Amino acid sequence: MNKWFNPRSAFGVTLIAVALLGLPFVAAMGGQAWVRILDFAILYVFLALGLNIVVGYAGLLDLGYIAFYAVGAYTWALLASPHFGLHLPIWVILPIGAALACIAGVLLGSPTLKLRGDYLAIVTLGFGEIVRIFMNNLNAPVNITNGPQGITLIDPVAFGDFKFSGNTQLFGLTLSGPMKYYYLLVALAILVVIINLRLQNSRIGRAWQAIREDEIAAKAVGINTRNIKLLAFAMGASFGGIAGGVFAAMQGFVSPESFSLMESIMILAMVVLGGMGHIPGVILGAVLLSILPEALRYGVGPIQMALFGKMMVDPESLRMLVFGLALVLVMRFKPAGLWPSPERKRELGEKQAEGKA
Amino acid sequence: MDIFLQQIINGLVQGSIYALVALGYTMVYGIMGLINFAHGEVVMIGTLVTITVAGSLINAGMPVLFAGLAGLGVSVLICMALGWGLERIAYRPLRNAPRLTPLITAIGMSIVLQNLAMMIWGRNYLTFPPLLPKINFELAGAHFTAIQVFIVVVSGATMAGLLALIYRTKLGMAMRATAQNPAVASLMGVNINRVIAAAFVIGSALGALAGVMVGTYYEIAHYQMGFMLGLKAFTAAVLGGIGNLAGAMLGGVLLGIIEALGAGYIGDLTGGFLGSHYQDIFAFIVLIVVLMFKPSGLFGEKTGDRA
Numbered sequence: 270m271n272k273w274f275n276p277r278s279a280f281g282v283t284l285i286a287v288a289l290l291g292l293p294f295v296a297a298m299g300g301q302a303w304v305r306i307l308d309f310a311i312l313y314v315f316l317a318l319g320l321n322i323v324v325g326y327a328g329l330l331d332l333g334y335i336a337f338y339a340v341g342a343y344t345w346a347l348l349a350s351p352h353f354g355l356h357l358p359i360w361v362i363l364p365i366g367a368a369l370a371c372i373a374g375v376l377l378g379s380p381t382l383k384l385r386g387d388y389l390a391i392v393t394l395g396f397g398e399i400v401r402i403f404m405n406n407l408n409a410p411v412n413i414t415n416g417p418q419g420i421t422l423i424d425p426v427a428f429g430d431f432k433f434s435g436n437t438q439l440f441g442l443t444l445s446g447p448m449k450y451y452y453l454l455v456a457l458a459i460l461v462v463i464i465n466l467r468l469q470n471s472r473i474g475r476a477w478q479a480i481r482e483d484e485i486a487a488k489a490v491g492i493n494t495r496n497i498k499l500l501a502f503a504m505g506a507s508f509g510g511i512a513g514g515v516f517a518a519m520q521g522f523v524s525p526e527s528f529s530l531m532e533s534i535m536i537l538a539m540v541v542l543g544g545m546g547h548i549p550g551v552i553l554g555a556v557l558l559s560i561l562p563e564a565l566r567y568g569v570g571p572i573q574m575a576l577f578g579k580m581m582v583d584p585e586s587l588r589m590l591v592f593g594l595a596l597v598l599v600m601r602f603k604p605a606g607l608w609p610s611p612e613r614k615r616e617l618g619e620k621q622a623e624g625k626a
Numbered sequence: 627m628d629i630f631l632q633q634i635i636n637g638l639v640q641g642s643i644y645a646l647v648a649l650g651y652t653m654v655y656g657i658m659g660l661i662n663f664a665h666g667e668v669v670m671i672g673t674l675v676t677i678t679v680a681g682s683l684i685n686a687g688m689p690v691l692f693a694g695l696a697g698l699g700v701s702v703l704i705c706m707a708l709g710w711g712l713e714r715i716a717y718r719p720l721r722n723a724p725r726l727t728p729l730i731t732a733i734g735m736s737i738v739l740q741n742l743a744m745m746i747w748g749r750n751y752l753t754f755p756p757l758l759p760k761i762n763f764e765l766a767g768a769h770f771t772a773i774q775v776f777i778v779v780v781s782g783a784t785m786a787g788l789l790a791l792i793y794r795t796k797l798g799m800a801m802r803a804t805a806q807n808p809a810v811a812s813l814m815g816v817n818i819n820r821v822i823a824a825a826f827v828i829g830s831a832l833g834a835l836a837g838v839m840v841g842t843y844y845e846i847a848h849y850q851m852g853f854m855l856g857l858k859a860f861t862a863a864v865l866g867g868i869g870n871l872a873g874a875m876l877g878g879v880l881l882g883i884i885e886a887l888g889a890g891y892i893g894d895l896t897g898g899f900l901g902s903h904y905q906d907i908f909a910f911i912v913l914i915v916v917l918m919f920k921p922s923g924l925f926g927e928k929t930g931d932r933a
Contacts, residue, residue, distance in 0.1 A: 330726070380918045386725075387661060391864045392917055394857070395910030402907050530857070534733055541726045586741040593741065596734030597716055604723030613724075 289455055293448045304447040308519065310559040311454040312512055317539040317555035318461045318548070319508025324537065325546030326474060327501035328481030330390040332533050333377070333397025337506040339404060339528035340373050341366040341513025343414060346523045349424035352415060356424055363514050370510025371503045373400075378502035382495060397533055404525040419524025426453060426518045433518070450519050457515065461508060465548050468504075477501055478546075542599055544606030546613065553608050562592050628767030633890040634883060639774045639843065641882020642781035646836035647859030648866070648874040649788060650829030656805045656869035657825045660725075663732035664712055666856015667739035668705050668830045672837025673754070673847045674747050675701040681755045694757035702834040708739075709830025713823050736853075743849040751848050754841035777839045784835060785875050788828070792871060797824060805869070854906075861909050865916055867926020877924065884912050 296303040316338060323331045344366035348357045381392045408416030425434035425446070433453060434446040468474040476497045479487040488494050517523045535558065543554020565588040573584065605613055647669055654662045680697030684690060716731040761772040792798035803811040804821045812818045840855065841847050858881065866877025888908035916924065 324726075381914065384917055384921050387655075387868065388864060388917055388921060388923070390661070391861060392914050395861065395913050398857075399907050399910050402904065406903055530853075537726075538730050538733060541730045545724070545726065582745050586744045590738055590741040590745075593734045593737030596737070597731045600723075600727050600731045600734070601716075601719055604720055604727045 293451045297445070297448065301445055301447055304445065304451060306560060306563045308447050308450050308454055310556050311451065311458050312516060312519075313536065313539060313559040314458050314552050314555040315454065315461055315512045315515075316509060316536050317543070317551050318458070318465050319505050319512065320536050321465065321540050321546065321548070321551045322468065322477075322508070323501050323505035324540055325551065326468070326477040326481065327498060328477075329382075329498060329501060330386065330537075331393045331502075331505070332390045332530070332537065333393035333395070333400075334505065334509055334536055335528045335530070335533040336377075336397040336400040337370040337373055337509030338513040338516070338532075339400055339525075340370045341510030342517040342523045342527070343404065343420075343513075344369050344510070345514040345517040346420040346423050347413075349518070350420055351422050352420050359426055359428065359518075363511060366514040367507040367510040370513070371507040373510075374502040374506025375499060378499045382498045382502070394530065394533070397528075397530060401525050401528050401530075404528070414525075417525060419522060419526075421522050423517050423521045423523065425521065426450070426515065434521075450515075454515065457511070462548060462552075469548070473497065473500065538596060542596065542606055544609040544613070547606070547608060547610035550606050550608035550610070554606065557607075561595065562588060565591055629890060630887075631766055631768040633886040635768055635770050635774065637883030637886030638879060639770075639777050639882070640886060641862075641879035642778050643836050643839050643843070643855075643878075644859050644862045644882050645875045645878025646781050646784065646832050646839070647855060648863040648878045649785070649871065650833045651856075651860050651863040652866075652868055652871060652874035653801075653825045653829045655863070656871075657801060657822055658717070658721075659869075660717070660728045661732065661860065662712070662717075662826075662829070663729065663856070664716070664736040664739060665829065665833060666852035666854075666859070667736050667743070668708055668712075668852070669833040669837040669840070669855060670847075670849065670852030671708060671739065671743060672701045672705045672834030673841040673851065674743060674752065674837075674849070675704050675834075676838050676841055677752050677754055677847055678747075680757060684755050690755075690757060693755070697755075697757075698835070698838050701838060702831050705830040705834035705837070706827045709826040709833075710823055712830075713826040717826075718819070718822070740849055740852070747849055749849070751846045754845045754847055756845070757842055773842050777843060780835070781839065784832065788832070789871065791828075797821070801825060858909055861913050864923055865913055867923030870923070870925045873923060873925035880924075881909055881912070884908055 293304050293307060296307050316334070320331065320334045323329050323334070345362050347353055348355050348362045348365065350356075377393065377396045381389060384392060404414045405417055407414040408418075414420070425432055427433065431437075433449045436446070437444045437449065476487065476492045479490070479492060480494055480497060484494055516527075536555075539554040539558045540551050541554070542558060543552065544550025566584075569588045569591065570584040573582075573587075599607065647665065650665045650668070651662060654660065654665075676697040679700045680693045683693035683696055688696075712735055716735045717728050720728045720731060758773050758776055763770050763772075763775070792801060800811065800816045800821050801824065803814065803816055804818055808818050811821075840851070859878065862878040862881040863874045864877070865881060866873025866875070868874075885905055885908050889905040892904055920926075
């Protein structure tokens with residue numbers, strides 16, 4: 270049988286493709302706001318898959334992932350906005366953003382990768398905070414990041430004359446800005462899924478998993494653990510950088526507020542809640558956790574009105590409260606994540622049969 | 627020179643608060659090996675409960691000392707209950723789960739507590755009732771207040787008490803045994819569940835005390851105050867070597883002093899290029915530098931090799 274073609278998976282792929290193509294039109298019926306929510310869901314899928322390389326494959330707990338996203342976003346913002354009067358094309362900025370994020374990843378990684386577990390977590394967290402504090406304060410004496418006000422009027426993504434903002438007529442269909450970004454993001458997400466899939470079973474991917482399971486044993490069989498760990502950091506970081514660039518272009522605005530520690534934690538939550546190291550699980554986690562707060566935003570207020578006839582509590586905090594509870598409950602009943610990889614599920618079963626370690 | 631002394635005093639006060647909070651992190655970590663991300667929120671709840679209780683008692687015409695003690699007592703009790711509940715809801719069911727799972731439940735609980743606090747106390751900054759008289763002292767050109775003396779003395783005494791508890795009592799011995807090897811400890815007749823619950827409850831009580839101190843020191847409180855405080859305290863715990871009690875105390879004090887000195891001198895050091903709003907950076911830069919040379923903190927033991 271041909272490895273690349275069998276009728277059943279071909280049918281599945283077609284179904285998913287049609288669904289992905291049609292989704293923004295369905296969402297647009299509820300208003301462009303929902304298309305934007307979809308855009309962010311896909312962007313988070315992209316980010317979560319990038320972090321999955323670091324946390325899921327290599328087992329390095331990174332709590333400062335958002336810093337790389339921030340580097341990418343600010344690179345785009347500075348090179349394509351009136352702030353410095355630069356308007357470079359995407360072909361130049363995106364690679365620069367990815368490369369800078371990659372360098373940041375190596376810079377953070379090289380001195381700290383001998384740290385273990387939670388020590389690494391707190392150092393990455395600190396790094397993320399340092400980056401954010403610099404972005405917040407680098408407006409004096411030389412104005413680089415424009416401080417807490419952020420940078421506005423950032424150029425949208427454009428290929429030649431084709432701009433991703435505003436409406437376009439194509440084959441008799443009206444495509445809005447968010448819808449065009451949706452297709453761009455889906456294309457990028459598919460690319461990163463393919464990279465993740467190919468990595469998973471490659472020599473490097475297996476080396477990462479070996480390090481995750483037992484670093485000393487991995488070293489003993491001849492894996493250069495330092496370089497392989499650095500590679501995981503650098504790759505995860507470059508994905509973050511690319512996502513950041515697209516984010517800046519899509520929003521047209523960046524400020525340090527978007528790159529708080531809470532964002533890093535949210536992306537980590539997506540990876541863990543979905544099922545660490547398992548691509549479909551991570552995608553599910555990212556989609557759920559990015560859409561749930563938005564769905565709650567629209568749901569919580571009206572439900573309260575219907576039940577009590579007035580606003581009992583502030584809907585904004587109630588929405589986050591429900592979100593926090595959902596995190597706790599999912600992990601409580603699905604400790605390995607919503608959709609864990611089969612191997613991980615098996616390991617967990619064995620561990621519980623063994624009793625406490 | 628007097629600026630130097632002044633910054634040392636300020637740092638010592640801030641550091642004592644960090645140390646108290648850091649103890650909550652380090653106790654739980656030492657025994658269970660997990661980061662209790664919700665601990666900062668426990669501290670925040672401690673502060674806000676004190677504001678409500680002490681504030682309303684003062685308004686009712688009670689003497690300030692009584693109101694302060696009542697506020698402290700109630701907030702310690704509430705935080706202890708909170709710590710116990712946290713352990714039961716978010717950690718105990720997950721003791722055999724993959725390592726990152728309790729981290730996510732902790733984050734979930736932290737979000738829940740923060741938003742509960744916002745529903746109860748609102749979005750605005752609250753003023754902390756003045757519980758201690760404002761008396762100023764002067765020593766070799768540096769000024770300090772009765773509140774600062776109080777904070778350093780009380781947190782020092784509390785830490786001494788905690789060390790006595792851990793190293794002199796049966797519960798403390800059980801805790802140390804569980805930290806070394808839970809399976810063997812339970813074979814020796816240690817009730818692991820009780821010990822872990824005790825670690826959470828004691829840590830939360832210290833957190834509540836720290837919360838009251840933060841309130842008296844800064845005189846304002848806010849539902850988001852727990853986050854940064856928790857982060858710094860956790861940094862302090864890691865700096866000292868997480869899981870190590872004395873390390874957490876020294877790490878806290880050290881962090882406080884470094885921050886204060888950094889904020890005081892960064893302008894001079896960089897020729898005015900970087901101002902004191904970079905204060906928060908010091909904690910993390912010092913942490914990264916220390917961990918580069920001592921990968922398990924200043925006083926930490928070697929840790930396991932899993933992420």
